[in-house]
Structure formats: structure tokens, C-alpha cells
């Protein structure tokens with residue numbers, strides 16, 4: 146196997162020297178980032194640093210000004226809308242604010258991608274949707290509208306919809322924002338379970354350090370338009386980068402126990 150093919154095997158997405166500006170605002174300033182296949186890859190960083198912008202580039206929702214994004218070895222930057230379709234089919238995305246259709250029921254929301262992208266009949270769609278909802282603890286919510294659900298339930302409905310086309314790569318944009326500690330732990334467990342059960346490549350954007358250290362296989366930090374550290378949780382903890390240290394220490398997200406790192410004690 147060539148060196149490049151080998152790297153594409155380990156890293157499903159590879160980003161090189163990615164730049165993006167909005168007007169005068171240079172948001173992404175040369176991002177280099179590798180996303181490991183089948184693992185939970187978490188990108189951390191402060192508010193407004195460009196995490197959501199980066200995420201939208203991964204599936205071609207935004208075009209960079211410069212740089213490359215290889216998905217399974219194919220550079221998607223130069224692809225047109227039509228050529229992007231099969232690439233986008235590899236992705237499921239849980240948007241930052243769940244982004245459900247308010248006028249559609251839970252069942253219609255989750256089934257929507259199946260109607261859009263497959264020729265499945267209503268009965269088949271209903272069966273698949275029910276299976277997904279049951280698996281995520283949402284049985285009985287089929288006929289409800291998003292406004293009738295709690296924040297945590299809406300996230301799970303968004304996740305059910307992101308999973309319905311069986312994506313190879315799942316993007317989660319701040320899946321635990323706005324949730325209480327118990328709901329946060331539930332979403333964390335869900336991300337872990339889905340990763341284990343399906344082998345999907347997960348990319349999670351977060352500024353919740355407790356969650357990050359609980360579930361990440363690989364952590365990368367975005368700061369001032371660049372990835373300033375990237376590696377295993379242990380490697381990131383040992384980083385001497387000032388912003389990384391500050392992020393970790395201020396979050397109080399971890400404690401050192403017998404020389405090793407443990408997540409915080411779960412609130413009772």
C-alpha cells in the first residue's frame with residue numbers, strides 16, 4: 146500500500162492548510178487536521194473560534210478560500226454540487242440547534258431523509274423510523290411536534306434523523322450545549338454506544354471538557370484559526386500550549402488520580 150493510501154485508511158478525513166474568510170474576518174487560518182476512522186474525534190475551542198464553520202466545510206456546505214479536504218482520499222474542495230452528492234451521503238449531521246422542522250412531527254422529521262434520498266414507501270419508512278426512535282429511547286413520540294419535547298429529546302430526535310441513512314461519518318455540533326448534567330451524560334453515552342455499535346467515524350464539536358475527556362479517542366483544539374494541538378486525551382493533557390492548559394484548567398473538567406487522568410465525579 147502506498148503511504149498515502151495507508152494514511153487514508155487510518156484517517157477518513159484529512160484537512161490541509163484550510164483557509165476561510167468572511168469579508169475581512171479571517172476565521173480559518175491554515176487548518177491541518179486528521180480525523181481518525183471509526184473513532185470519536187473531538188474538536189474543542191472557545192466560542193466564535195470557527196468550529197461550526199470548520200464542520201460545515203467537511204461536507205461541502207461551505208467552500209474554503211484555500212486548502213484541501215480529503216474524504217477517503219478524494220479532495221472534495223473542487224467538486225461541484227452534483228459531484229458532492231455521493232460524498233454528502235457519507236455524512237450524517239447533528240446541527241448545533243437540532244434544526245428540526247417545527248411543523249413536522251417527530252416521525253416526519255426522522256423519516257425526511259429517507260423520502261428525500263431513497264424510494265422507500267411510507268410503510269417501510271415508518272418501520273425504520275420506529276426502530277431508530279425505539280433504540281434512542283423515544284418510543285411513543287412519533288406523533289409529537291418538536292415544541293412538545295424537552296431539549297434533550299429534541300437532540301435525540303436530531304440524532305435519529307442523522308442516523309437514518311446509516312452514514313459512515315457522523316458530525317455532532319455541540320451535542321450537549323444547553324443540557325443539564327444528567328442529560329449531558331446520556332448524550333455522551335449515546336455517542337459512545339453509537340460509535341461502538343456502528344463503527345461510524347464521529348466528529349464532535351464541543352466546549353464541554355468533561356464530556357470531551359469522558360468520550361474522546363482523539364482531541365484537537367482550534368485556536369485563532371489553527372489547530373494548536375491534536376492527539377490522544379493523554380497527549381493533549383500533557384500539552385504545554387498556554388491556551389490548551391488554560392482551557393483544561395479553567396474547565397475543572399478533570400482530576401488527576403494516582404498519576405492518571407480521570408473524568409470528574411458525576412454529580413449525584
Ligand SMILES: Nc1ncnc2c1ncn2[C@@H]1O[C@H](COP(=O)(O)OP(=O)(O)OP(=O)(O)O)[C@@H](O)[C@H]1O
Nearest residue numbers: 167172190191192193194195196197198199241352
Ligand atoms: N455565514 C457567515 N457569514 C459571516 N460570518 C460568519 C458566517 N458563519 C460564521 N461566521 C463568523 O465566523 C466566526 C466563527 O463562527 P462559528 O460559528 O464557526 O464559531 P464557533 O466556534 O462554532 O462558536 P460557538 O462555540 O459559539 O458555536 C464568527 O465570528 C462568526 O460570526
Ligand SMILES: [Mg+2]
Nearest residue numbers: 196197241318
Ligand atoms: Mg458553533
